[in-house]
Amino acid sequence: MLNLNSWVTPDRRNLILLNPDVLATVLRYVQIGSQDPEAGGILLGKVRAGNLEIIEATEPTRKDLRSRFFFIRHQNDHQKIVKQRWEDSEGQVRYLGEWHTHPEDFPSPSGTDLREWRVLAESRIDGRPLLAVIVGRKGLHVEYMHKDGRRVLLSHLLETCLSLV
Template identity: 50%
Template sequence: MQFMSSWATDEKRTLLHFSESTLETFYQHVQANDGDCEAGGLLLGSVHGAHMLIEQATAPTAYDKRLRYLFERMPFGHEAIASSRWIASQGTVRYLGEWHTHPEDHPHPSGLDRSEWNRLSARRRDKRPMLAVIVGRKSLYVELVPSSGYGQAFLPVT
């Protein structure tokens, strides 16, 4: 299994790159076995015009709710990491979105995913769309989600 590190929207106006450590966090939480629970966390990184560099994905904490077909991120732990990265980077590394796993080879968002993403996007202080990533067993689903409706899906750049 090899997730691609570079992604782009159809017209290539928006590019994003996942760091090696971000991809490593994704690999560590793939639901490869029948008993594996969903995992997830925050996506932290920097914005360069329309483009994004995802530098870190926070790992699930002991406080998060993890079931086979559900992941609910609790604020404890994740927000402290995001705050410390923001301060240490003097505001260049910030919250860009959320990631979680699905127990399927090629994941797609559920209705619950969509409503949660729209809610989280609407709460963003910088009013930017939220980056949403679903980690499947063989591929990623990557979308830039506005506060209402569907966003722009990304495709791997080969």
């Protein structure tokens, strides 16, 4: 698997850095077995001059609904973590988005994913787009969803740099 820590928007104006611990967390839930259920959680981090540093990914809880082809996050358990991190960091660590798995090598969002991301993006208090990550067996799908439904697909920073050579 490629280095999946650094992602960039097509205009190269916004960078997303995924902490190695975040990657380790989400990669634990890759759906390798034929019966492995989807998993997911929220992404927490810091905004730095328009760039995002993702420092934590919550893990599925007992109350989340999980099956082979869907994941429904129980809001209260994850929301408690968001609130605690916000308070502990004096507003520096915040909710930035969502992650979940798909039983695909190179995942792509479903219609349900896109609808849910749009609702979440519309509810963002800070007006920032929602960061959405889907974890597949061999790669990640990383994108921004804006409240108006506009989508921005991000690329591996290494991949982008190599294509410029």
